[in-house]
Amino acid sequence: MTDLQHVAPDEANTRSTTVEDRPSWFRRHIALLIPWALTIALAVALIAVELPSAAEKDASSAKSYEIGVTFVLYNIDTFRNGCIGDGGYSDIGPAAQVTVRNGSGDILGVGSLGSGTPTAGAPKARCTYRATVAEVPAGEGFYAVEIASRGEITQSEAELKANGGKFELSLGL
Numbered sequence: 001m002t003d004l005q006h007v008a009p010d011e012a013n014t015r016s017t018t019v020e021d022r023p024s025w026f027r028r029h030i031a032l033l034i035p036w037a038l039t040i041a042l043a044v045a046l047i048a049v050e051l052p053s054a055a056e057k058d059a060s061s062a063k064s065y066e067i068g069v070t071f072v073l074y075n076i077d078t079f080r081n082g083c084i085g086d087g088g089y090s091d092i093g094p095a096a097q098v099t100v101r102n103g104s105g106d107i108l109g110v111g112s113l114g115s116g117t118p119t120a121g122a123p124k125a126r127c128t129y130r131a132t133v134a135e136v137p138a139g140e141g142f143y144a145v146e147i148a149s150r151g152e153i154t155q156s157e158a159e160l161k162a163n164g165g166k167f168e169l170s171l172g173l
Contacts, residue, residue, distance in 0.1 A: 064138055065165050069098055069131040071113060071147050074172035076125045083116025083127035089172070091148040098131040101152065103142035109133040113147065123173065145169065 077086040078093075085092035098111040111134075116127035136143070143160055144152035145167045153169050 064135045065160065067100055067109070067133045067136050067143070067145070067160070068164075068166040069111070069113075069133070069145055069147075070166065070168045071098075071129045071131070072126050072168075072170040073116070073129070074124050074126045074170065078116075078127055079118050079120070079125035083118050083129070091150075092129075092171070094129075096129075096148045098133060099146045100133045100136050101144045101146070102140040103144075103154075108140065108143070109136040126172075147171075 071092075073083075073085075073089060073092050075086070075089050078084065078089050080086075083093065085096070092113075094113055094115045096113045098113060099107060100109040100111075102108055111131045113129040113131050116129045119126050119128060133145075139157070141157055142154055143157065144154040146152045147169060150171060153167060155163065155167065
């Protein structure tokens, strides 16, 4: 007989504490475990909800675009002049204004052409200029780009996204 399970005959109606009668570790600490478990579950749920939201904002819900423009001018005189506009193209060259508008004609951003790169060969001599117009607001539906005062080329927002935010224009061919 062990001391823990011994019951005296005169104490038949009263029980002594045995190992089996003590509350388990889980029962003793349940008041601490439940709040911690709920806190951890809430934190995991919030992280799971926020991660897709952040990815969506970065990818599909851009607040603005950086529009890249590649402009090719096919003109032998401009080519020979180091890609400085000549004759009927005197408005084309480094620093010529690049304007981005929405479908309503509102100006969304302005940039300028960089230095032209001359290229000889087929189909004919040409100068290629590049420009970037930063922080053009997203969600406009349509975007139009104009070089100097040469008319606009328009893309839908879906086309702009599909083209990686780029416009490719040419003149003189």
